[in-house]
Amino acid sequence: MLLRQLEYLVALAREGHFARAAAACFVSQPSLSAGIRKLESDLDVPLVQHGARFEGLTPEGERVLHRARRILHERDALQQELAEMRGQLTGTLRLGAIPTAMTVTSLLTTQFCEHHQQVTIELESLSSRDIMRRLAEFEIDAALTYLDDGALQGVRKFPLYEEQYLLLTPGDGPCAGQSDVSWAQAAEVPLVLLSRRMRNRRILDEFFAAESATASPAVETDTVDGLYAHLASGRWSSVISHAWLHMFGIPAGMRVVRLKEPDASRRPSVGLVVAAHARESAMVRALLAVAGGAGVRDALDALLKAHLDS
Amino acid sequence: MLLRQLEYLVALAREGHFARAAAACFVSQPSLSAGIRKLESDLDVPLVQHGARFEGLTPEGERVLHRARRILHERDALQQELAEMRGQLTGTLRLGAIPTAMTVTSLLTTQFCEHHQQVTIELESLSSRDIMRRLAEFEIDAALTYLDDGALQGVRKFPLYEEQYLLLTPGDGPCAGQSDVSWAQAAEVPLVLLSRRMRNRRILDEFFAAESATASPAVETDTVDGLYAHLASGRWSSVISHAWLHMFGIPAGMRVVRLKEPDASRRPSVGLVVAAHARESAMVRALLAVAGGAGVRDALDALLKAHLDS
DNA sequence: ATGAGCCGATAGACGGCGCCTATCGGAGCC
DNA sequence: GGCTCCGATAGGCGCCGTCTATCGGCTCAT
Structure with missing residues (x-):
């Protein structure tokens, strides 16, 4: 079993399409097909429903997919940890935000970029439901959303400000x-x-x-x-x-x-959510450190006061 | 980065000796050496202190080692999960027990073997301190020990009986x-x-x-x-x-x-401990299912009564 | 009904690399 | 100084992951 093959599976599940998944992995379509079949033979279990088109994963495939995401996340966390030990974080911080919180992300990202110049940030506008899904699937590291959402389970919350x-x-x-x-x-x-x-x-x-x-x-x-x-x-x-x-x-x-x-x-509270399992990710830790000291609430309050006075 | 190389690192840390680690992985010593060096070059960080003899891991190596154990454990859990979906568990259940609890292990193992005939059990006599270390390092799945031990952290406890x-x-x-x-x-x-x-x-x-x-x-x-x-x-x-x-x-x-x-x-309580992170292992779940229904406490009480009456 | 277009599987060749055996260099020790 | 143990190095073999090119089959529109 190769990590690469697990990447293929995750990409295939995400793209729902062999050729697109292959492109996402920067390999040819036959390579990805072969990788999936090799994984199936290694694990001795069918993972995808083989038909003329992609028709989803088998139940076993879903389970393997879940594990694969965890394994790959551990691997990424390992590399981030090493980068952190070298004194600087590298890689990509993948952030999500509900549209209404999108405007304040820059308060976090500017400070984050100052502290970690080697990190690039991917910021995506997502619904709160998508945020939960992407967090669970290790596709984003953290997200900005309303914290009083009943659907927020298996996450850790870090309040940033209360909406007025x-x-x-x-x-x-x-x-x-x-x-x-x-x-x-x-x-x-x-x-x-x-x-x-x-x-x-x-x-x-x-x-x-x-x-x-x-x-x-x-x-x-x-x-x-x-x-x-x-x-x-x-x-x-x-x-x-x-x-x-x-x-x-x-x-x-x-x-x-x-x-x-x-x-x-x-007042509705808005803040960061991270997957409960992401506590040990160096990238997430760095983000939370910045978020803790960013003073988002105070900055927004000051701005509000200034605009009301003018 | 290959899973095999992570296995090499874990084995090397365990054995403290290149040749023995290689033997434990069923490969030649040069293969293991090469694997370690490949891992170092992939991660671009020295992992072992290179000298005439094995002199321990570098700090980075220790961190990688920790992650490696988690990754490999996820992989093993994946394979167990698939085996479970096929209707039968396979592989090895690795149990530890303090010497004084060794005698009752058979009450669990006999039932476990009946339910899961494809599973082989490795049972090891360990000190309570070793139990904690081995659990943390994914080298055993569960252990029998006193539950009122202050050093029991990061584990889930399942009482079996109280010692008389x-x-x-x-x-x-x-x-x-x-x-x-x-x-x-x-x-x-x-x-x-x-x-x-x-x-x-x-x-x-x-x-x-x-x-x-x-x-x-x-x-x-x-x-x-x-x-x-x-x-x-x-x-x-x-x-x-x-x-x-x-x-x-x-x-x-x-x-x-x-x-x-x-x-x-x-009365001192004796029971099973499993690593908190092992909750999702199929093998551990199967063990806990057996332990829950084994009636260890009742069996021992009945035995006690019989011997006192005689 | 038939051809176009898309999708995934297959064929065959190339090359990297993981593995082996054999051997070397160096440190510690009687 | 020779012996032993340990890990590194050298060189060759073979698996398998990758590629390009192509095939077979399904869907849909004309």
Whole structure:
């Protein structure tokens, strides 16, 4: 049994396609095919359902796949550990983030890159469900997401900040002059919001519902930049997270107004999650060290204060 | 990096000797040497301190060694898992036991062998410290030892029985007719006991001390069979665990007398320990399944009752 | 129905490297 | 100084992982 063959299996399961998996492994398609068959003969068990096309793994194949991921992860951790002993981390830090947390990743990555200049970072926008899957399959090292998600199991959580909400509204709009607005008020203005499929939106809807209001956005989109793109027209308002300020600031001609919180202690917590089994990865340890000292919460709070004062 | 090379490294660390490690891997000495050097060049780090003789691993080597053991263990677990899916476990169950628990292992192994006829069992007598080391280094799957040992860390415990103590004494001796004896009384008769280095003996000494008595054995030995060998002469008595009855029974011309317990709730607990990381090993799971249903405690209790009644 | 296109398996050749046996160089020891 | 033990080196063999080229079969559209 060769580690290479395990890589083939993992790639095949990921790509669901022999030729693409081979390309991902930088080998020819026959090589990958042969590797899989060799693995099958070594383990004396069929791993893939052989047919005209790729039709998934056998039950045994799934089990082997799981083990293979663990073995390969151990190997990667070994190499990272050695790199760490040499004084510098190398390789790739693979980060995921839900779209609404994407904006703050730079607060982490810039500091991380300063400390570990040999590391390249892969940052991917993912749904919270995908984050869990990718963590479990060793395909990302860590992710930024809401921490109060019931589906977060088998992970370790590291809070970074608590989300606060602002109404971003045209300077000449009805709410622009107020020091704060209620959620019910906000529901009355023309809105652009994220899609209902997204966790951020569902949180907002809960706040609206708490004041017996319902938001009826004119536009729904599934990315934060898509949302801002619409705001630029000056026709709409939106409810934004204070964490987004640091990325886009406040578009020209607009104002932010704080949304009255029914209960400040229930601000949704956003933070890093890492697989419970990744505790011993040098890369993850380095990330957590940076995250611990990054002062994300304070930086965002200061930014919020500055924007509200202006 | 090849799995084989990791095996070489583990073997080398274990044997402390290139030629012996090679023999353990069933390869020639140059092959093992080459494998180690290849591993060093692949990882680009020296792993062994190269000198005229083997002088230990480098710090990096120790780290790699640790990872190597984990990787190889994952591989073994994979193969066991497949064997389990085929309906029968194969391979080797590697068990350790402290000498005083050695006698009861057969209660587990016989049942285990019945359920899993393809599995061979390696049973080794080990000190409790060695048990911890071997578990950590993936060299044994599980072990029988005292569970109230402070050094038991990073393991999962599964109690099997609580040790009760008996005075095994010549039929014509002073205590033979009594229904029970105190520890102070027992300290007065000529004794054969286990060595002070052994945990069982230290437990006995605590019981003696609780009655302000001190045992002064005429003979100390470090194996249970060595102890029984002396008892055969009919000159000595000994304090035995009730678990030993099932192995040696009661030698001809001798009697067992129960030792009065100051506090029955403080009987030392004996059980299985497995490495915390071994939870997902098919072999370990099978062992625990057998151990759970073996009724070791009841079997030993019944045996004790039978011998005391006779 | 038939041909185009995609997918995975097969054939055959090349080359790396893991393994062997045989031997060497060096350290420690009577 | 010779003996012994240990690990490194030399050189050859053979397996197998890799490649390119091609085949067989399925799906789908014309």
